[in-house]
Each structure stands twice: as C-alpha cells, then as structure tokens.
Amino acid sequence: KNFPPGPRPIPIFGNLLELNLENPLADLERLAKRYGNVYSIFIGPRPAVVINGLQALKEALVNKAADFSGRPQDQMVNHAVQVKADAPGVILAGYNPAWREQRRFGLMTLRNFGLGKQSMEERILGEIERILKILEQSIGTSITDPLKSLMFHNAASNIICQVLFAKRFDYDDEFMKFFVSLFHETSKIINGRWGLIYDSIPMVRNLPLPFQKAFKMFKISHERRMEMLAENKKSRVPGKPRHFIDSYLDEMDKRGDDGSSFSEDQLCAFLLDLHFAGTDTTANTLLAAFLYLMNYPHVQERCQQEIDKVLDGKDQVSFEDRHMMPYVQAVIHESQRMANTVPLSVFHCTTKDTELMGYSIPRGTTIIPNLTSVLYEEGQWKSAHEFNPENFLDEKGEFVKPEAFMPFSTGPRMCLGEGLARMELFLILVTLLRRFKFIWPEDAGEPDFTPVYGTTQTPKPYSMKVQLR
Numbered sequence: 001k002n003f004p005p006g007p008r009p010i011p012i013f014g015n016l017l018e019l020n021l022e023n024p025l026a027d028l029e030r031l032a033k034r035y036g037n038v039y040s041i042f043i044g045p046r047p048a049v050v051i052n053g054l055q056a057l058k059e060a061l062v063n064k065a066a067d068f069s070g071r072p073q074d075q076m077v078n079h080a081v082q083v084k085a086d087a088p089g090v091i092l093a094g095y096n097p098a099w100r101e102q103r104r105f106g107l108m109t110l111r112n113f114g115l116g117k118q119s120m121e122e123r124i125l126g127e128i129e130r131i132l133k134i135l136e137q138s139i140g141t142s143i144t145d146p147l148k149s150l151m152f153h154n155a156a157s158n159i160i161c162q163v164l165f166a167k168r169f170d171y172d173d174e175f176m177k178f179f180v181s182l183f184h185e186t187s188k189i190i191n192g193r194w195g196l197i198y199d200s201i202p203m204v205r206n207l208p209l210p211f212q213k214a215f216k217m218f219k220i221s222h223e224r225r226m227e228m229l230a231e232n233k234k235s236r237v238p239g240k241p242r243h244f245i246d247s248y249l250d251e252m253d254k255r256g257d258d259g260s261s262f263s264e265d266q267l268c269a270f271l272l273d274l275h276f277a278g279t280d281t282t283a284n285t286l287l288a289a290f291l292y293l294m295n296y297p298h299v300q301e302r303c304q305q306e307i308d309k310v311l312d313g314k315d316q317v318s319f320e321d322r323h324m325m326p327y328v329q330a331v332i333h334e335s336q337r338m339a340n341t342v343p344l345s346v347f348h349c350t351t352k353d354t355e356l357m358g359y360s361i362p363r364g365t366t367i368i369p370n371l372t373s374v375l376y377e378e379g380q381w382k383s384a385h386e387f388n389p390e391n392f393l394d395e396k397g398e399f400v401k402p403e404a405f406m407p408f409s410t411g412p413r414m415c416l417g418e419g420l421a422r423m424e425l426f427l428i429l430v431t432l433l434r435r436f437k438f439i440w441p442e443d444a445g446e447p448d449f450t451p452v453y454g455t456t457q458t459p460k461p462y463s464m465k466v467q468l469r
C-alpha cells in the first residue's frame with residue numbers, strides 16, 4: 001500500500017522485458033519521466049525502488065541513512081563473491097556493527113599505509129613511470145586500443161596491491177592478468193543481462209549460462225588469495241605490519257576471541273573488495289578522461305598550459321599542487337561526471353519499513369540509487385549533457401564542486417576509496433598531460449561517447465595517438 005508507482009510487472013519476469021538489458025539506463029530515465037523520481041520496478045518477483053535526482057537521493061542516502069544503507073542479499077553478486085555467509089567483506093555487508101567495524105578499520109589502514117601522506121604519492125608516481133614507458137614506445141604510432149593494453153587497469157591494480165600485499169606485479173604476470181580480467185569481465189556480467197536474469201529466474205541458476213563464468217572466476221580468485229595469505233603469514237613479524245594483510249592479522253591478535261567481526265575469511269573477502277573496487281573504477285575513469293581530452297583539444301591544451309605554469313622548475317607533480325590548478329581539477333571532475341563510472345551505484349536495501357517522498361517502502365526492498373540521474377540532472381549543471389569543465393568553475397575561474405557531483409555516491413556507504421581514487425586520477429592525468437599530447441587519430445571517425453554498460457562502465461574501444469610535447 002502506497003508503494004512507489006511503476007510499470008505493471010508480469011509473472012516470473014517482473015518488468016525485465018521492458019528494460020533493455022544490454023543497457024537499461026535510458027529506460028530508467030524514461031520511467032522517471034513517467035512515474036516521478038521515486039518509482040518501482042520488479043526484477044523478477046523482487047520489488048526494487050529506483051531513486052532519481054539529487055533531492056530524493058539525498059533524502060534517502062543522507063537524511064534517512066539508517067533506513068536506506070542496507071545491501072540486498074541473495075543476489076547473483078552475493079552468491080558469486082561470498083565464500084562464507086558470515087564473511088561478506090565490506091561492499092556487500094549489511095548495515096550493521098560488523099560492517100561499521102570493518103569499514104573503519106579499512107579507512108584507518110589505508111591512512112596508515114600512506115593515504116594523505118607522501119608515501120602513497122610515491123607509490124602512484126612509481127607506477128606512472130611504467131605508463132610513461134608504454135606511451136614512449138608508442139610515440140608517433142596509434143595505440144589501437146588503450147583498453148586492450150590494459151595499462152590503466154594494470155597501474156590501478158598495482159597501486160592497490162602495494163597497499164594490500166606490498167607487492168607490484170609485472171604487467172604480464174599471471175596473477176595480475178587473472179585479477180584484472182576477473183574485475184573487468186565480471187563487472188559487466190553482475191548488473192548486466194545475465195546478472196538480472198540470474199536474479200529474476202531462480203530455476204535457470206544451474207544452467208550453463210554466461211554467469212557461470214563469473215562464478216568460476218571468483219572461485220579461482222579465492223584460491224589465489226588464500227595462497228597469497230598463506231605466503232604472507234610465513235614471513236610475517238607480528239606487530240611490524242608491512243601491508244594490509246599484516247595489519248589485519250595484528251588486529252585479529254589484538255582482539256583475540258572478543259566476538260568481533262575480524263576473521264581470516266573476512267580478511268580474504270576484504271582483500272577482494274579493495275582490489276576489485278580499486279581497479280576497474282579508476283581505470284575506466286581514466287579511459288573516459290582521455291577519450292574526452294582527445295576530442296576536446298582546446299581543453300587539453302588549457303590543462304597543459306596550467307600544468308606547465310604551476311610545475312615550472314619542478315621534477316614531478318605532487319597532490320598538493322591541485323590547489324593551484326583549478327582548471328585541471330575542473331577537467332578531472334567533469335571527466336568523472338561524464339564517465340559515470342558506477343551508474344547505478346552499488347544497490348542498497350531498506351533496513352526497516354520506511355517512507356520516502358510520501359511513499360511507503362517496506363523493509364528489505366532493493367534500492368537502486370540512480371547516480372546517472374544526478375550526474376546529468378538538468379538544473380544542477382551549467383551544461384548537463386555536454387562535456388564542459390565550466391560545470392566546475394565559478395565566474396572567477398575558481399574550482400567549485402556542485403552538490404550533485406556524486407560519482408562516489410553519498411551517505412555512510414559512500415565509496416571508501418575516494419581519497420585514493422582522487423589522488424590517482426590527479427597524479428596520473430597531470431603527469432601524462434605534462435609529457436605528451438594525446439591526439440584523436442584522423443582515420444578514427446566520429447567518437448562514440450556512450451560507454452559499455454555494467455556495474456562499472458567502460459568507454460567503447462578507441463584509438464589514441466601519442467606525441468611528445
């Protein structure tokens with residue numbers, strides 16, 4: 001009763017047949033025009049409420065955070081990723097004290113291993129050296145597909161691996177190749193056609209359909225992480241943490257049997273969460289940023305002028321320099337807005353019977369925070385649908401961040417890695433733009449900015465020409 005309105009569901013499929021399962025974003029926008037900013041759809045028999053626009057999203061995720069910060073359980077992603085029900089990691093954990101305890105530990109440990117300090121910058125700058133080498137080898141020729149070479153994925157993976165394992169891998173190392181393809185491929189399956197079919201129709205779950213690949217890959221990934229954990233335990237000195245694993249094991253020692261949520265299973269799940277969330281997101285955002293920079297050459301040049309001026313006489317950039325680079329900051333934020341890397345956030349769920357914008361929503365309802373609807377919301381941006389750095393500049397040319405900028409979502413479940421991601425995006429983009437000019441090849445035709453849909457979106461394959469400046 002008083003449940004948000006929406007299209008009428010049919011048995012078994014719910015509203016699935018009304019959505020383009022390849023990419024449902026345009027359908028979700030169409031439904032918002034018809035039913036308003038809070039409406040319902042059925043994913044198979046399961047009701048979900050889609051929340052659109054800044055006002056409704058803030059009302060739910062911030063003002064009513066305790067009611068809207070759960071995570072749906074029993075979906076494909078839970079079945080594929082979770083090895084044990086009592087060790088859900090952080091991303092998929094319910095809104096409860098165990099999640100809070102793990103999240104707090106994660107944030108603290110990221111800080112201890114250098115976030116906000118010089119050491120994280122050094123790790124990132126060290127990794128950038130490898131990207132520079134790859135690009136130097138490509139000068140004058142076209143890189144047919146920067147995605148295929150996976151340079152941004154490999155770099156992002158290595159940056160987080162240094163925190164997790166104090167280790168970086170060669171770009172053709174088997175461990176690296178396996179995990180990068182795990183993240184990239186499964187992020188397209190989970191919210192995509194096959195994930196939705198799995199969630200809607202339980203009787204197909206054992207059939208040999210494409211989602212089985214995700215199950216298989218996650219299973220192998222668990223074995224690899226267990227091996228990594230065992231190897232690290234052999235060389236560990238308690239009280240002298242070298243990386244996330246050691247810190248976590250120290251925390252377990254400290255807590256003993258106090259009934260807390262710390263366990264080796266939980267550690268394994270947490271490692272996957274941070275590695276996954278820290279790789280595909282940042283890398284896809286970088287791919288989108290270069291797609292726009294090549295196609296808006298005047299924007300690229302203006303960034304380069306600002307970078308040259310601020311870094312004059314300096315060997316390398318530091319994260320502090322961002323305060324002197326309002327235009328570059330605006331371009332990075334605008335690239336993130338247009339990249340729309342996590343278009344529907346990670347799904348939430350209601351933790352109790354609640355209300356939103358006058359509608360009643362029962363406990364346990366899946367909540368789809370439509371971040372896309374805010375990132376492109378008319379009335380929130382100077383140019384809602386065009387790539388335009390002016391969206392983040394005031395009349396004096398100072399950098400400003402509108403409230404509707406929420407690619408990391410908002411509220412207590414907001415991205416835990418935002419600080420790291422922002423540091424990576426800034427240092428990588430500035431270093432590469434300082435050294436190279438990126439050119440859209442003459443024979444590349446018209447750019448197609450529509451990304452390939454998934455839990456994380458990726459730009460369509462494109463070519464890139466690189467010249468030394």
Ligand code: HEM
Pocket residue numbers: 090091092103160273274275277278279281282285341342345346347407408409410412413414415416417418420421
């Ligand atoms: C451009 C890069 C990134 C984007 C756009 C992004 C976006 C997001 C979004 C939209 C969520 C869901 C928030 C919600 O449920 O409301 C999320 C969650 C999360 N992200 Fe990120 N992320 C990025 C980078 C990272 C990095 C580098 C890390 C790891 C260090 C990370 C770790 C996490 C974790 C652990 C969560 C789950 C938080 C929780 O459930 O409490 N992310 N991210």
